[in-house]
Amino acid sequence: MVYIILGTAAFVCYIFFDLNTVYFRTKGGRCLFWLGCLLLVPATAGIIIRQLREGAAHALSPLWCLASLIMLGLLIYTLFFALPAAEAYSGESDIRRPVCRSGMYALCRHPGVLWLGGLYAGLFLALPGWLSAAAGIVFFILDVVYVVIQDSVIFPQQFSDYGDYRKTTPFLIPTAASLRRCLSHLK
Numbered sequence: 067m068v069y070i071i072l073g074t075a076a077f078v079c080y081i082f083f084d085l086n087t088v089y090f091r092t093k094g095g096r097c098l099f100w101l102g103c104l105l106l107v108p109a110t111a112g113i114i115i116r117q118l119r120e121g122a123a124h125a126l127s128p129l130w131c132l133a134s135l136i137m138l139g140l141l142i143y144t145l146f147f148a149l150p151a152a153e154a155y156s157g158e159s160d161i162r163r164p165v166c167r168s169g170m171y172a173l174c175r176h177p178g179v180l181w182l183g184g185l186y187a188g189l190f191l192a193l194p195g196w197l198s199a200a201a202g203i204v205f206f207i208l209d210v211v212y213v214v215i216q217d218s219v220i221f222p223q224q225f226s227d228y229g230d231y232r233k234t235t236p237f238l239i240p241t242a243a244s245l246r247r248c249l250s251h252l253k
Contacts, residue, residue, distance in 0.1 A: 068112070069109040069110075069112040069113045069116070069197065069201060070109070070197075070200060070201050070204055072105045072106070072108065072109035072112075073105065073106055073109040073110070073201060073204065073205050073208070074204065074208060075102075075105050076101075076102040076103070076105035076106035076109065077102065077106075077205070077208040077209065077211075077212055078102075079098040079099070079101045079102030079105065080098070080099060080102045080212055081212055081215055082095065082098050083095060083096075083098035083099040083102065083155075083157060084215070084216060084220040085219075085220070086098060086157060087157050087158070087220070087224065088219075088220050088223045088224055089223075091158075095157060096156065096157025096158070097157070098157075099155045099157065100155070106205075109201070110189075110201075113189070113193075113197055113198055113201050114189065114193065116197055117189075117193035117194075117195050117197060117198050118193065120195055122193040122194050122195040122198070123192065123193055124194065126191070126192075127192045127193070129192075130188045130189075130191040130192035131188070131192045133184070133188040133191075133192075134184075134185050134188030134189050134192060136184075137181045137182075137184035137185040137188055138181075138185050140170075140177075140180075140181040140184075141178055141181035141182055141185060143170070144170045144177050144178050144181060145178055148166070148168075148169045148170045148171065149166055149171075162223070162224060162225060162226040163224075163225060163226065164225060164226055164227050165221070165225040165226075165227055165228055165231045167231060167234075167235065168251040169248065169251045170248065171235070172235065172244060172247035172248040172250075172251050173240045173244050173245060173247075173248035174235060174236045174237060174238050174239065174240050174244060175213075175217060175231065175232065175235050175236065175237050175238070176213040176216070176217070176237065176238055178209070178213075179206075179209050179210060179213055179238055180238070180240075182205065182206065182209050183202075183206045183209070186198070186201065186202030186205055186206060187202060189202065190202050210238075213237075213238070217232075217237065
């Protein structure tokens, strides 16, 4: 249960980081994104270790572990390399900048949710148990709540053209057109 609490605290940090970036602009709030990461990573590692100790792995574990690693790679790429990470996670937002519309962000407005959901689904399939199931469900729901807040409250204030981006790019579920745009930017 402690791992689910740590992960939940991580998403609270992410939400307050974004609120601080747009509304409060305190120096102390600028570290909340990284604090969230420092909570979510050990929470996930703890879940993996506990499930391994309980002997949760099964015959298909290597395949699902690989799927989880691919999802983790996509999540890291999307959050830290498809965006200018230093700018995105500095916590400073004095001017409204244009939104990133290329690559992963042509696929949907919040592709990280897809990859995080895939990561935890793969972990559950590799290491089935109540903890991996509960954590995956809770973290996925919290991530969806987080991006709903971003989409409706934070990003319209942070990005100068977010309204237009909303009209052209799906929220979470990619379309054939958004997939083509994404792939054309990755070439």
